Amino acid sequence: MERPSARGTDGPGGGRVADAGVRIKARKRNITVALDPASFAEAILDIFEDTRQEELSLEQQLDAANKVIDNSDLDFSTYGDTLFEIIFMGGRLSAGVKVLEGEKLPDYLMGREATHEKLLPFVLLLQKIIRRRPFLIKSLENVLCKLIQSLEHFDKDGREKLGLATAMIFQQKLGVQPENVFEALMNSTLVSKGTSLDFFTMFAKDFLRQGSFDDLMLILKKGKVEDKLIELFPVSKRTPEHFNDHFEQAGLHKLVEHFKKKLSDIKLKELGKELAEMVAQEDDVDSVIDFVKAKSEEASLADSDIIRTIWTSVMDAVEWSPKNVQQNLNNAMRQVKKWAKLLGAICTKGKHEVLLIYAIQTYCYENTKLMKLFPQIVRTLYDADVLAEDTILYWYSKGQNQKGRQIFLRDIEPFVKWLEEAEEEEED
DSSP states (O other), rough: OOOOOOSOOOOOGEEOOOSSSSSEEEOOOOOOOOOSHHHHHHHHHHHHHHTOOOOOOOHHHHHHHHHHHHOOOHHHHHHHHHHHHHHHHHHHBBBBTOOOOOOOSSSOOSSSSSSSHHHHHHHHHHHHHHHHHHGHHHHHHHHHHHHHHHHSSHHHHHHHHHHHHHHHHHHTTOOOHHHHHHHHHHHHHHTTTTHHHHHHHHHHHHHHSOOOHHHHHHHHHHOOTTGGGGGGGGGGGGHHHHHHHHHHHOHHHHHHHHHHHHHHHHHHHHHHHHHHHHHHOOOOOOHHHHHHHHHHHHOOHHHHHHHHHHHHHHTSSSOOSSHHHHHHHHHHHHHHHHHHHHHHOOOOHHHHHHHHHHHHHHHHSSSGGGGGGHHOOOOOOOOOSOOOOOHHHHHHHHOOOOOOHHHHHHHHHHHHHHHHHHHHHHOO
């Protein structure tokens, strides 16, 4: 039984007129609603063929075709995958990326040059289709994942096109779920051949030409691969050195820095966990010093991170009483005195000492029960030769950490005046 036509309305002189206002030359055949994938594909191909006119730009032709598609009675909920196969590859696909024999679009997304300008009309077509029929997002996602899983069947130029198209689809926020796309990319065969890594590199570079690094990171986070990018490398090359070298050469410096920061955070977290256990168990101070130095050198951690982690681990090991304030203060000062040697062994330069005061300042500010202890802690570490006089005076006059600074300056003022007077007496 024949169903309503999938084309536009009749125009004067027997032609067809799409809602875009473009006259479409009619073909001498009847387009009926498809009852199977082949018939659906034929109907879609007929629509694109009917709206193809040399005097129109590609964008105008695609817009006209979309208007006809929009007003058709075709079963998109059943054959949505077929629609996007035709837009991407020009025809209905069999296994992999092979187009079935038969009629094929002369102009389709993967047949264009690998430039943003050349692919944009097709990406905009995808956007218009999705806006009108949001339920087709899953079909678009299915086809995109299918093509990515078949990357080994594309040549280098084809992979570049697909990488650019994927980047543009995410830039246009078409609703495709990053997790499913990147899951397809993690195919073990593609990874082992280096295909996944090459594709991701092209995708990231293309995305950053139009989008921000923060947006890229958000996509990777939603795709649950932000912390798994190294798994795109073949097993033999899953090292920080290979990661950094590859993406530096690709010009993705921000990605390298982000990875270094993530790796540093992981190693810092491990250091803090092990150090906290050693402090809680009251291990020998000298052995703890050797452990911290070895870990810091091995992980290439920033001085500020190491010092902050040491201070936090030391103070978090204090047993705080929920009621006895004086006991808390006594326990805290005992802990500072006990581990002063560790702090002194790590803070061997003036800048290290300043970083230590910043760490103490932040910790006391964020743990209000210790705010009154700030001057005593600084004085104790001064007496233990961990903090030098010059360091304390520098922090007092030029310190950059603003957390509770005005309160701490007021509280420590008597001690600072004593230091200044002692310095004047020595000069005299």
